[in-house]
Amino acid sequence: MSTPAHPLTDPAAVDRLAADLAACGYDADHVPALLGADAHNALGRGQRWPALHVTGRAAADGSALATVTRLFLLGTSEPADAVAAALPLLGIPGGIACGALELADVREGHGAHGTDSADRDGSNGDDGASHPGAALIRAAVDIRPHADDERSYLVVSDFDSDSRPGAVRRDHVLGIGAASVTLARAVIRRPVDRVLDLGTGCGIQALHCDAHAGSVTATDTNPRALALAGATARLNSLDWDLRAGSLFEPVAGERFDLIVSNPPFVISSGTQRFEYRDSGLAGDELCRRLVLGIPDHLTPGGTAQILANWLIRGDGDWRMAVGSWVAATGLDGWVVQREVAPPAQYVALWLQDTGEASEDDAEDLAGEWLDYFARENVTGIGMGSITLRRPEHSRAGTPDVIFDQLTAAGDILTGPEVDAFLARRAYLAAVSDADLLDVRLSLADSDILEQRLLPGRDGWTTVLRMLHRPGGPGASVQLDEWGQALFAGCRGDVTLRTLVELLATAHALDPVALAAAALPTIRTAIARGLLHPVDGIG
Numbered sequence: 353m354s355t356p357a358h359p360l361t362d363p364a365a366v367d368r369l370a371a372d373l374a375a376c377g378y379d380a381d382h383v384p385a386l387l388g389a390d391a392h393n394a395l396g397r398g399q400r401w402p403a404l405h406v407t408g409r410a411a412a413d414g415s416a417l418a419t420v421t422r423l424f425l426l427g428t429s430e431p432a433d434a435v436a437a438a439l440p441l442l443g444i445p446g447g448i449a450c451g452a453l454e455l456a457d458v459r460e461g462h463g464a465h466g467t468d469s470a471d472r473d474g475s476n477g478d479d480g481a482s483h484p485g486a487a488l489i490r491a492a493v494d495i496r497p498h499a500d501d502e503r504s505y506l507v508v509s510d511f512d513s514d515s516r517p518g519a520v521r522r523d524h525v526l527g528i529g530a531a532s533v534t535l536a537r538a539v540i541r542r543p544v545d546r547v548l549d550l551g552t553g554c555g556i557q558a559l560h561c562d563a564h565a566g567s568v569t570a571t572d573t574n575p576r577a578l579a580l581a582g583a584t585a586r587l588n589s590l591d592w593d594l595r596a597g598s599l600f601e602p603v604a605g606e607r608f609d610l611i612v613s614n615p616p617f618v619i620s621s622g623t624q625r626f627e628y629r630d631s632g633l634a635g636d637e638l639c640r641r642l643v644l645g646i647p648d649h650l651t652p653g654g655t656a657q658i659l660a661n662w663l664i665r666g667d668g669d670w671r672m673a674v675g676s677w678v679a680a681t682g683l684d685g686w687v688v689q690r691e692v693a694p695p696a697q698y699v700a701l702w703l704q705d706t707g708e709a710s711e712d713d714a715e716d717l718a719g720e721w722l723d724y725f726a727r728e729n730v731t732g733i734g735m736g737s738i739t740l741r742r743p744e745h746s747r748a749g750t751p752d753v754i755f756d757q758l759t760a761a762g763d764i765l766t767g768p769e770v771d772a773f774l775a776r777r778a779y780l781a782a783v784s785d786a787d788l789l790d791v792r793l794s795l796a797d798s799d800i801l802e803q804r805l806l807p808g809r810d811g812w813t814t815v816l817r818m819l820h821r822p823g824g825p826g827a828s829v830q831l832d833e834w835g836q837a838l839f840a841g842c843r844g845d846v847t848l849r850t851l852v853e854l855l856a857t858a859h860a861l862d863p864v865a866l867a868a869a870a871l872p873t874i875r876t877a878i879a880r881g882l883l884h885p886v887d888g889i890g
């Protein structure tokens with residue numbers, strides 16, 4: 353039976369599949385309940401055996417949900433009769449015709465009904481012979497439940513190399529990976545009119561954006577990705593404008609209120625082995641072009657949030673390359689470096705991701721890649737995110753760009769934190785020092801002052817005072833003795849000017865000099881959400 357060029361492009365078949373999956377409860381509530389907390393959490397850590405074990409027994413007992421979970425989430429081969437019973441509307445011929453299912457190699461019979469897990473955990477000697485000669489069916493694509501705070505979705509992608517050993521296909525469509533989740537969590541979820549998801553892959557960013565956008569335009573260079581993103585949309589009864597093309601080509605002349613992109617940022621010599629990973633451009637050129645293209649496509653007040661990698665050469669500052677891109681946009685920005693990987697660690701990570709690490713030519717591939725980094729004097733690859741905002745109204749002066757190296761475990765970028773940070777930076781750019789002195793400020797409820805003291809001849813001496821806001825990315829500021837006293841007075845009752853004058857009088861200090869010394873720290877504390885103007889920031 354012939355299969356279509358790309359899976360799940362027949363809308364009627366996708367609707368039948370959606371109905372079958374809904375009927376057996378294949379969603380983000382029922383699948384975790386079927387697996388149980390232990391197996392579900394193990395699966396989240398990439399350990400499949402507990403889930404195989406649980407679902408194998410349930411599938412053998414006739415559970416359609418277990419059979420579907422094994423097919424589409426765990427990637428096993430299942431007996432045709434069980435598949436036919438679990439997908440009555442789609443059926444096996446229909447499933448194969450639309451590219452959702454495929455005939456499995458009979459040698460893969462180990463996967464059927466729990467024998468993967470049973471063989472490996474030694475609890476069952478069954479080698480699959482309970483279905484001698486039975487046709488085995490497997491899923492051709494990974495379809496998995498995914499939830500946000502509001503509802504449960506289904507996401508269609510290709511199986512990764514854990515589920516289907518060996519290197520993935522060149523046009524592999526990435527599923528929900530760690531980078532996808534990092535970006536989705538950081539995106540500002542304010543209601544907006546138009547969203548662009550550039551490099552949509554399986555459609556995970558588009559899916560989250562759909563909940564707060566008037567319309568979603570999603571682009572990709574990979575036709576298979578566009579097909580699977582289309583299937584993701586249809587399975588969830590959503591409608592996206594899917595367009596083929598590189599970078600901003602498909603949206604020339606159009607502007608968006610929100611642009612999100614988790615692009616193929618992986619840095620190499622420019623060889624493209626996998627479309628989801630390699631851009632085909634040498635070095636960090638893809639990310640540079642992506643950043644430079646943003647200003648022409650953002651509405652006033654619009655925001656772009658992208659993930660990126662950048663090269664660090666020799667003992668250079670990590671901000672050099674990425675800083676020059678951002679400066680060229682003329683937009684306000686927040687650049688966050690989360691991690692710096694030495695070349696060997698970086699190459700190992702990405703060979704593992706594609707399944708190439710277990711191939712015969714892994715050593716050659718790694719060698720060529722490392723030689724490229726050595727030729728280019730690359731000592732590290734910075735990984736992080738870039739947020740750019742076009743101010744609502746054009747204003748004179750230098751754009752406000754902040755660079756942060758956030759590596760602490762608690763320094764997580766969330767949509768509300770990014771939104772609040774940008775709003776606070778815009779407030780600070782607009783308020784003069786004189787006006788700021790007339791503002792009543794308050795400490796955040798969650799602020800913590802941490803002190804370090806050293807023993808000395810006269811007892812303990814405070815050598816460090818750090819004010820933190822737990823959960824706030826980069827939300828800490830170092831205070832001196834006067835700063836500590838001044839911040840202690842920030843209870844929202846009196847203006848900053850009054851506090852400065854009271855402190856100056858009490859310690860016989862010059863109030864003008866004290867204000868000038870304190871204001872930079874006050875501004876940093878406001879930017880980081882450690883202090884906030886009680887009358888709001890407009």
Ligand SMILES: C[S@@+](CC[C@H](N)C(=O)[O-])C[C@H]1O[C@@H](n2cnc3c(N)ncnc32)[C@H](O)[C@@H]1O
Pocket residue numbers: 525526527528529531532535550551552553554555556557571572573574577597598599613614615616617627628629630631
């Ligand atoms: C890392 S995947 C990200 C998929 C998904 N958006 C996510 O967040 O998981 C990158 C996607 O960008 C696509 N892509 C590669 N080169 C591109 C280009 N020049 N322009 C637009 N998309 C591209 C790939 O095909 C792939 O689907």
